[in-house]
Amino acid sequence: MIRLKRLSAALQSAYPDADAMLITHPVDVRYLTGFTGSNAAVVLRLQRPGNARRHSRLSKPVLFTDGRYIQQAKQETKYAGVVIAQGPILREACASMVSAGVRHCAIDAEHTTVATLDGMRRWIPSKQRRGFFQPVLPVAAGLREIKDAEEIGRLRAAAKLGCELFEDSLTQIEPGKREVEIAAHLEFAARVAGAEGMSFETIVASGPRSALPHGPATEQRMPRRGFVVLDFGVLLGGYCSDMTRTVHLGAATTAERDAYEAVLEAQLAAIAAVRPGVPCGEVDEAARRVLRRAKLADFFTHSTGHGVGMEIHEGPRIAAKQQQTLKPGMVITIEPGIYLPGPFGIRIEDMVLVTRGGAEILTPATKAWIEL
Ligand code: ZN
Ligand code: ZN
Numbered sequence: 001m002i003r004l005k006r007l008s009a010a011l012q013s014a015y016p017d018a019d020a021m022l023i024t025h026p027v028d029v030r031y032l033t034g035f036t037g038s039n040a041a042v043v044l045r046l047q048r049p050g051n052a053r054r055h056s057r058l059s060k061p062v063l064f065t066d067g068r069y070i071q072q073a074k075q076e077t078k079y080a081g082v083v084i085a086q087g088p089i090l091r092e093a094c095a096s097m098v099s100a101g102v103r104h105c106a107i108d109a110e111h112t113t114v115a116t117l118d119g120m121r122r123w124i125p126s127k128q129r130r131g132f133f134q135p136v137l138p139v140a141a142g143l144r145e146i147k148d149a150e151e152i153g154r155l156r157a158a159a160k161l162g163c164e165l166f167e168d169s170l171t172q173i174e175p176g177k178r179e180v181e182i183a184a185h186l187e188f189a190a191r192v193a194g195a196e197g198m199s200f201e202t203i204v205a206s207g208p209r210s211a212l213p214h215g216p217a218t219e220q221r222m223p224r225r226g227f228v229v230l231d232f233g234v235l236l237g238g239y240c241s242d243m244t245r246t247v248h249l250g251a252a253t254t255a256e257r258d259a260y261e262a263v264l265e266a267q268l269a270a271i272a273a274v275r276p277g278v279p280c281g282e283v284d285e286a287a288r289r290v291l292r293r294a295k296l297a298d299f300f301t302h303s304t305g306h307g308v309g310m311e312i313h314e315g316p317r318i319a320a321k322q323q324q325t326l327k328p329g330m331v332i333t334i335e336p337g338i339y340l341p342g343p344f345g346i347r348i349e350d351m352v353l354v355t356r357g358g359a360e361i362l363t364p365a366t367k368a369w370i371e372l
Contacts, residue, residue, distance in 0.1 A: 001079050002148075003031060003032055003143065004032055004044065004061060004079055006143050007021070007032065007044065007139060007140055007143055008021075008044060008046055010139050010142060010143060011044075011046070011106060011136075011139050012046065014136065014137075014139060015106050015134060015136050017104045017134065018046070018104050018105065018106040018134055018136070019045065019046050019047075019102055019103055019104055019105075020043060020044065020045045020046065020097050020100075020102040020104070020105040020106070021043075021044040021046075021105065021106040021107075021139070022041060022042070022043055022044075022090075022093060022097075022105055022106070022107050022108075023041065023042040023043075023044065023108065023140060024040075024041045024042075024090075024107075024108060024111060024112065024116075025108055025110075025111040025138070025140070025141075026038060026040065027144075027310045027311055028042075028108070028138075028140040028141070028144075029041070029042055029063070030238060030310065031140060031143075031144055031310060032044075032061070032079070032080075032140065033061070033063050033076075033077050033078060033079060033080045034076045034077055034078045034079075035063055035065070035069075035072070035073060035076045035077045035080075036072070036076060036238070037065055037068070037069040037072055037073065037076075039065055039066050039068075039069070039089060040063055040064065040065040040069070040073075040089065041063070041064045041065075041089050041090055041093045042061050042062065042063050042064075042080060043061060043062050043064070043093050043096055043097060044061045045059045045061075045097075045100060045102065046059075047059055060079075060080065060081055061079065061080040061081070062080060062081045062082075062083055062093075062096065063077050063080045063081065063082050063083070064083045064085050064089040064090075064092050064093045064096075065082070065083075065084060065085065065089060066084065066085055066089060067084055069084070070084055083096070088119075090116070090119070090120055090123070091123050094120055094123040094124060095123065098123075098124060098125060098128065102132075103128070103131075103132070104131060104132065104134055105132060105133055105134065106134050106135075106136040106139070107120075107133050107134065107135055107136070108135075108136070108138050108139075108140075109135035109136055109137055109138070110137070110138050110141075111138070112135065117133060117135075120133060121133065141314065141315065142315065144309055144310065144311075144314060145307055145309075145314060145315045145316060145327075145330055146327055146328075146329040146330060147309060147329050147330070147331055147353075148329070151239065151309065152329070152331070152353060154236070154237045154238065154239040155239050155240075155241070155308070155309065155331050155351065155353075155362060156353075156362055157236055157237065157239075158195075158233070158234055158235070158236040158237070158239045158240060158241035159241045159243070159351045159362035159363045160362075161190070161193055161194075161195065161234050161236055161241065162232070162233060162234055162241040162242075162243045162363060162365075163243070163363055163364060163365040164193070165186050165189055165190055165193070165232070165234070166230065166243065166245055166365045167365065168185075168186070168189055169182060169185065169186050169230060170247070170370070170372065172185050172186075173222065173228055173247065173249065173372055174222065174249075174372070175221075175222055175223060175224045175225075175249055175250075176221050176222065177221065177222050178217075178218075178219050178220065178221050178222075179204040179205070179206055179209075179217035179218050179219070179220050179221075179222065180204075180217045180218065180219060182204045182217065182222075182228075182230070183202040183204050183216075183217035183232075186202060186230075186232060187202060190234045193234075194236060195234040195235055195236050196235045196236065196238075197234075197235045198232065198233060198234060198235065199233035199234060199235045199240035199241060199242060199312045200232075200233060200240075200242075200312050201216045202216065202217055202231075202232040203215055203216055203217065203229060203230065203231035203232060203244075204216075204217035204228065204229070204230055205217075205228070205229040205231075205345065206220060206222040206223060206226060206227070206228040206229075206249075207220070207222065207223040207226035207227070207228075207344075208226070208342060208343070208344070210226065210227040210228065210229045210246070210344050210345040210346070211339045211340055211341050211342065211343065211344055211345040212339070212345065213301060213302055213337060213339055213345065213347070215229065222249060223249060223250075224249065224250055225248075225249050225250030225251065225252075226248070226249055226250070226344060227246055227247070227248055227249075227256070227344045227345065227346060228246070228247050228248070228249060229244065229245075229246045229345060229346070229347055230244065230245050230246070230247070231243070231244035231347065231349065233308075233312060238310055239309060239310060240308055240309065240310070240311065240312045241308075241351065241363070242308050242312060242333050242349065242351060243349050243350060243351065243363045243365065244335055244337075244347045244348060244349035245348065245349075245365060245367070245370075246260065246263075246345075246346045246347060246348060247370040247371070247372055248260075248369070248370065248371050248372070249371075249372050250371070250372075251371070252371065256344065257369065258294075259294075259296065259338060259340075259344075259346055260346055260369060262290065262291060262294035262296055262338075263291070263296075263336055263337060263338055263346045263347070263348055264348055264367055265290050265294075266286075266287040266288070266289075266290035266291050266300075266336040267287065267334055267335070267336050267348045267349075267350070267367070269286045269287060269289070269290045270283050270284070270286045270287035270304055270305075270318075270334045270336060271334050271350065271352055271359055271361065272286065272359075273286035274326060274332070274334070274352055274354060274358060274359035275326065275354070275357070275358040275359065276325070276326055276327055276328050276354060276356065277325050277326065278325060278326050279322060279323050279324065279325050279326075280316050280317060280318045280319065280322035280323075280324050280325070280326065281319070281320055281321045281322040281323065283304060283305070283318050283326070283334070284303060284304040284305075284318050284319050284320050284322065285320070287300070287304045287334070287336040288300060288304075288320070288336075291336065291338065296338045299338040299339055299340055300336055300337065300338050301339060302337070303317060303318060303319030303320070304318040304319065304334060304335065304336055305318035305332050305333040305334045305335050305349075305352075306318060306332065306333055307330060307331065307332050308331055308332065308333055308351060309331060316330065316332065318332055318333070318334070326354045327354060328354055328355055328356050329353075329354065330353075330354040331351060331352070331353050331354070331362070332351070332352055332354065333349050333350065333351055333352070334349065334350055334352055335347055335348065335349030335350075336348070337349075348367055349363075350362070350363045350367075351363045
């Protein structure tokens with residue numbers, strides 16, 4: 001209920017005209033009601049206050065879903081009424097708003113297609129249609145940036161499983177083995193350990209492929225010597241983990257060792273910069289500064305990190321010049337990397353919780369040099 005209250009407060013301050021909100025992004029539906037089905041919409045109505053009251057009252061939200069989810073909706077849905085729609089769920093959701101006298105409904109501009117919006121407009125009587133739907137920037141996604149204690153517990157568990165899987169993968173990495181075999185072993189172990197799935201396509205990038213910032217596992221056989229970048233995450237209890245480690249097969253050159261140390265130093269510097277009140281751009285700059293000193297900054301071609309939670313990429317963005325400040329309860333990744341086309345790439349990524357006093361690393365797997 002706290003989440004719904006926070007959502008209505010956020011909606012009111014950003015879009016005071018809206019007297020209802022339609023939530024259709026499945027992750028937001030789950031966040032607000034607990035329902036995990038694939039076809040659902042939530043109507044949240046705000047009753048306009050009388051003159052004396054400052055805040056709108058929130059009427060009980062209603063979740064619309066279809067007949068496949070009768071049992072599941074009853075079991076999972078908290079803080080919302082459930083309507084099993086006979087036809088399209090959005091048609092029933094629209095009809096309920098019209099009959100409740102809604103005039104301006106906020107809809108998620110990022111997750112509503114043009115076709116969906118066209119269809120919904122037709123379900124609103126023509127006299128009320130003009131200005132009925134107001135596309136707004138995702139309000140729920142903004143709330144999800146700050147995790148509560150339960151969410152932090154789940155992210156901690158997902159991150160811990162990720163670290164265990166990494167340790168296990170080390171026994172699998174050897175010259176001649178295909179990258180997909182490492183990914184398959186890791187993903188099988190993740191499911192056996194209880195993960196619902198992976199939070200994104202597992203990256204196993206070996207040898208020259210390590211220079212691809214995003215190199216999903218391929219049929220490529222691992223070389224006798226060279227870097228192997230492992231970047232992967234599990235989805236556990238509805239929450240994503242995300243971590244990267246780079247290990248080396250065979251003996252490394254001094255240049256390779258030095259480059260690894262520089263990336264690690266950059267990663268530690270960025271983590272050291274994490275604390276409440278700090279603009280995200282400063283955290284990014286802390287990593288970039290170290291790599292500039294090592295004359296490697298030109299090869300650091302992406303941002304330093306991102307928020308992570310129910311989705312693998314959430315706010316805030318940890319990137320150059322980002323003014324948004326860190327707040328306690330945010331969980332972000334810190335993942336500087338360098339990519340030297342031809343020779344090799346290196347990336348090191350942790351999940352970090354912003355605490356009142358600074359930062360806590362949720363992915364304790366070692367970052368020391370590993371030579372296999
Ligand atoms: Zn990652
Ligand atoms: Zn990441």
